[in-house]
Amino acid sequence: MEANFIHVNNLYKSFDQQAVLQNVNFHVKKGEIIGLIGPNGAGKTTFIRILNGVIKSDKGTIQINGLDPLKDGDDIRKMSGIVTESAGLYHQMSGEENLHFFSELYGVKNKNRVIELLLLFDLIDHKDKKVGKYSTGMKKRLALAKALLHKPEILFLDEPTNGLDPDGIKLVLSYLKKYNEETGTTMIICSHVLHQLENVCQSFAFIDHGTIVEQGALASLEEKYIDVLKVEIETTLKPSTPEYLGYKYSSVGNKLIFDLPSKQVISILLNEILKTNEVFSVTTLNTDLESIYFKVRGAHNGK
Numbered sequence: 615m616e617a618n619f620i621h622v623n624n625l626y627k628s629f630d631q632q633a634v635l636q637n638v639n640f641h642v643k644k645g646e647i648i649g650l651i652g653p654n655g656a657g658k659t660t661f662i663r664i665l666n667g668v669i670k671s672d673k674g675t676i677q678i679n680g681l682d683p684l685k686d687g688d689d690i691r692k693m694s695g696i697v698t699e700s701a702g703l704y705h706q707m708s709g710e711e712n713l714h715f716f717s718e719l720y721g722v723k724n725k726n727r728v729i730e731l732l733l734l735f736d737l738i739d740h741k742d743k744k745v746g747k748y749s750t751g752m753k754k755r756l757a758l759a760k761a762l763l764h765k766p767e768i769l770f771l772d773e774p775t776n777g778l779d780p781d782g783i784k785l786v787l788s789y790l791k792k793y794n795e796e797t798g799t800t801m802i803i804c805s806h807v808l809h810q811l812e813n814v815c816q817s818f819a820f821i822d823h824g825t826i827v828e829q830g831a832l833a834s835l836e837e838k839y840i841d842v843l844k845v846e847i848e849t850t851l852k853p854s855t856p857e858y859l860g861y862k863y864s865s866v867g868n869k870l871i872f873d874l875p876s877k878q879v880i881s882i883l884l885n886e887i888l889k890t891n892e893v894f895s896v897t898t899l900n901t902d903l904e905s906i907y908f909k910v911r912g913a914h915n916g917k
């Protein structure tokens with residue numbers, strides 16, 4: 615089995631005797647994009663800051679590619695990039711000047727790296743403009759470019775799409791996905807906007823009241839948490855009984871919404887309908903990340 619790139623075991627952290635993280639267990643494979651999700655104040659930012667070696671944990675073990683943030687904080691920061699709300703950009707300097715400044719600070723040898731990133735993030739036409747005059751989307755893209763200057767092996771992203779319009783969100787997420795595919799950079803993304811993460815992350819960790827209550831790929835979470843699939847079928851079929859093939863449904867216009875025990879039943883149902891009727895679309899309604907998020911929250915909060 616592939617070894618974990620990040621391995622966290624039994625981690626604790628308190629501020630002023632107030633427990634913020636407790637018994638956190640977490641693992642990430644190399645090259646994976648993982649979404650870290652949970653309500654406000656759950657401990658996401660604190661966790662990222664501990665992983666990055668910015669603050670120290672009280673108890674537990676962390677290994678990041680064999681390094682420990684408590685002892686090897688500098689080495690971990692050298693191999694990681696971080697994008698937070700306060701991107702730390704200089705507003706009086708142009709985009710290109712910012713990237714050159716941080717290149718020197720990080721000891722980046724490759725002189726073409728700045729231009730490469732300006733091109734990658736579509737900022738080349740704005741490279742001479744002062745960052746104070748950049749739009750929010752341009753600043754976000756420049757912050758990403760800054761975080762990637764030294765080709766980090768891990769990228770920590772805290773709310774990378776905050777404040778962006780739908781076009782900006784799409785752009786930033788597609789850059790991240792493309793960059794991950796091209797370079798295999800491991801990414802940990804914190805966000806509250808679940809539908810944005812759904813198509814970017816390969817797996818998810820759910821943090822609640824300071825602990826990771828669940829972690830896995832969407833398909834395995836779906837199997838674990840969704841007992842009844844809600845499947846909407848747009849069809850000409852108008853059943854005359856309250857159940858069809860023994861399955862309950864409700865109807866809205868030309869759509870039937872079935873409660874099904876498993877995915878395997880979908881094709882059985884469709885085969886039967888198609889014998890006499892037409893089918894225009896089939897949509898599963900409750901297997902999206904948001905539905906699963908609420909199921910996980912409910913399961914761990916006694917609801």
Ligand SMILES: Nc1ncnc2c1ncn2[C@@H]1O[C@H](COP(=O)(O)OP(=O)(O)OP(=O)(O)O)[C@@H](O)[C@H]1O
Nearest residue numbers: 629630634652653654655656657658659660661806
């Ligand atoms: N430096 C600090 N000193 C004291 N308490 C802190 C400190 N940093 C965070 N906390 C507390 O730790 C808890 C977790 O905060 P954290 O910012 O990690 O949550 P979060 O999940 O990132 O929240 P959000 O989704 O709102 O960003 C909160 O109760 C917060 O008030």
